[in-house]
Amino acid sequence: xxxxxxxxxxxxxxxxxxxxxxxxxxxxxxxxxxxxxxxxxxxxxxxxxxxxxxxxxxxxxxxxxxxxxxxxxxxxxxxxxxxxxxxxxxxxxxxxxxxxxxxxxxxxxxxxxxxxxxxxxxxxxxxxxxxxxxxxxxxxxxxxxxxxxxxxxxxxxxxxxxxxxxxxxxxxxxxxxxxxxxxxxxxxxxxxxxxxxxxxxxxxxxxxxxxxxxxxxxxxx
Amino acid sequence: xxxxxxxxxxxxxxxxxxxxxxxxxxxxxxxxxxxxxxxxxxxxxxxxxxxxxxxxxxxxxxxxxxxxxxxxxxxxxxxxxxxxxxxxxxxxxxxxxxxxxxxxxxxxxxxxxxxxxxxxxxxxxxxxxxxxxxxxxxxxxxxxxxxxxxxxxxxxxxxxxxxxxxxxxxxxxxxxxxxxxxxxxxxxxxxxxxxxxxxxxxxxxxxxxxxxxxxxxxxxxxxxxxxxxxxxxxxxxxxxxxxxxxxxxxxxxxxxxxxxxxxxx
Numbered sequence: 001x002x003x004x005x006x007x008x009x010x011x012x013x014x015x016x017x018x019x020x021x022x023x024x025x026x027x028x029x030x031x032x033x034x035x036x037x038x039x040x041x042x043x044x045x046x047x048x049x050x051x052x053x054x055x056x057x058x059x060x061x062x063x064x065x066x067x068x069x070x071x072x073x074x075x076x077x078x079x080x081x082x083x084x085x086x087x088x089x090x091x092x093x094x095x096x097x098x099x100x101x102x103x104x105x106x107x108x109x110x111x112x113x114x115x116x117x118x119x120x121x122x123x124x125x126x127x128x129x130x131x132x133x134x135x136x137x138x139x140x141x142x143x144x145x146x147x148x149x150x151x152x153x154x155x156x157x158x159x160x161x162x163x164x165x166x167x168x169x170x171x172x173x174x175x176x177x178x179x180x181x182x183x184x185x186x187x188x189x190x191x192x193x194x195x196x197x198x199x200x201x202x203x204x205x206x207x208x209x210x211x212x213x214x215x216x217x218x219x220x221x
Numbered sequence: 222x223x224x225x226x227x228x229x230x231x232x233x234x235x236x237x238x239x240x241x242x243x244x245x246x247x248x249x250x251x252x253x254x255x256x257x258x259x260x261x262x263x264x265x266x267x268x269x270x271x272x273x274x275x276x277x278x279x280x281x282x283x284x285x286x287x288x289x290x291x292x293x294x295x296x297x298x299x300x301x302x303x304x305x306x307x308x309x310x311x312x313x314x315x316x317x318x319x320x321x322x323x324x325x326x327x328x329x330x331x332x333x334x335x336x337x338x339x340x341x342x343x344x345x346x347x348x349x350x351x352x353x354x355x356x357x358x359x360x361x362x363x364x365x366x367x368x369x370x371x372x373x374x375x376x377x378x379x380x381x382x383x384x385x386x387x388x389x390x391x392x393x394x395x396x397x398x399x400x401x402x403x404x405x406x407x408x409x410x411x412x413x414x415x416x417x418x419x420x421x422x423x424x425x426x427x428x429x430x431x432x433x434x435x436x437x438x439x440x441x442x443x444x445x446x447x448x449x450x451x452x453x454x455x456x457x458x459x460x461x462x463x464x465x466x467x468x469x470x471x472x473x474x475x476x477x478x479x480x481x482x483x484x485x486x
Contacts, residue, residue, distance in 0.1 A: 145251045153258040166248065173244040177236035181229060189226050196233075 010054075012201040013047040016208040023215040030218055035085040036164055036211060039078060046074045071125040079105055079133045082168060086140045089161060093147035101136055108132060124186060130179035134172040141169040160217040167210020174203040277459045284456075285393055292348035295340050303337045342367075352396055356386030358419075360396050365403070365417055374407060376415045384421040394460040395426070395483055398468075401453050402430055402479055410434030410477070421485075428481040436477025439470045 008015075020040045029037050050067045057065035083102045087095075109129065113119040117126050144165050178200055185193035310333055313326070345351075352360035358380040369376040399417070406412050412434025419428045437445070446454040461468045466483040 142247065145247055149251055149254050153255045153262060157252065157255045157259070169244055169248070170241075173240045174237055176240060177233050180236075181233055184229060185233075188229065192226075192230070 163214035
């Protein structure tokens with residue numbers, strides 16, 4: 001029973017994305033949510049590659065049996081698509097900062113992987129990249145709520161962008177410290193690190209449930 | 222090593238817990254403030270609507286009071302003067318009037334009689350005593366009977382006798398609405414046949430006016446009631462709001478119809 005549960009959790013990075021994707025078949029999403037739509041579609045392929053690489057690592061040649069670079073790639077794509085989503089919300093609050101942050105992140109990525117880390121590191125994903133991505137997305141999430149608190153209320157508080165932002169907020173809140181300490185944990189407590197990744201996967205499922213709810217709440221059919 | 226591992230584990234757990242608590246607190250504050258603001262906005266809207274309805278009610282009531290006053294003045298003052306003038310005029314005896322004087326005398330008498338009738342008609346139109354004494358059905362029947370003329374416009378009336386004859390405040394507004402609508406049909410629609418029907422069911426009075434002229438559709442009515450010279454339609458709309466009634470204009474094969482649905486307490 002536990003083995004079945006573990007397999008389900010292991011593959012959750014893939015099947016969780018199918019939840020919002022299945023809604024895309026029935027509901028056309030408005031232009032505002034297009035970056036999120038692109039994210040779930042691209043993430044499905046990346047996560048499929050991640051999990052397949054891990055599962056068949058013993059078969060693959062040594063050069064190709066690490067999936068860490070795919071986590072790095074996923075992180076970068078997620079950041080840029082969600083920052084585009086927040087900018088497209090056109091909230092008149094910290095607009096300049098919101099537009100500058102993606103460029104700063106790009107500069108950080110280039111500098112980090114040119115001088116400090118290896119993007120295709122065989123042994124570890126980039127904790128630094130993932131934690132920076134998480135904290136920046138958390139910033140976007142918090143500014144969204146702060147603006148809404150001061151703005152005049154809408155008739156429907158729980159609209160599609162609320163659900164997506166809340167899901168993202170929960171995901172980055174839970175995972176910021178996981179990402180930050182992950183490399184350290186893999187060195188000192190490997191088994192604990194592997195178990196901890198289950199917490200990441202569960203939060204990823206929750207994240208995708210909120211994205212699905214956001215797609216469901218959008219009014220275009 | 223163990224101590225270090227424990228420290229990292231503790232840092233992780235405390236970090237995640239703290240972050241989650243902060244996030245959830247912010248989320249709850251957000252939801253709470255939004256609900257409060259929405260509630261305040263709804264209350265403000267309700268107050269504005271109530272104030273608007275009070276203004277409409279005051280406007281309509283003062284209009285009725287003014288109509289009543291003018292009707293009384295016309296009847297008691299002008300009507301009495303014209304009546305006395307007519308008596309004096311009829312008492313004039315002209316010995317052997319020639320043809321021209323005779324025709325002038327007759328013309329003057331006719332004009333005076335016409336003036337008296339018009340004043341009487343205007344007075345009754347401004348304030349219907351029949352409505353006060355006999356109720357809405359009688360008042361509508363009497364009004365339609367007065368307007369109806371075989372060669373100009375034929376008005377058929379079928380009113381539900383189960384509608385109570387005791388006059389409520391709303392009856393005056395209903396009477397005015399029907400009066401205004403029929404006047405509009407006569408003036409603008411050029412109808413030759415008008416049907417007025419009422420049904421009183423489940424504490425709702427439903428009045429339908431159908432005619433064979435060129436009437437209004439619902440969208441046309443909504444466009445016209447905001448125009449300055451569409452004052453009659455605006456008055457109708459104000460009374461509809463006051464009565465919490467429903468007014469619908471429609472067009473079908475047989476002609477145009479106006480449906481009024483009024484809840485009666």
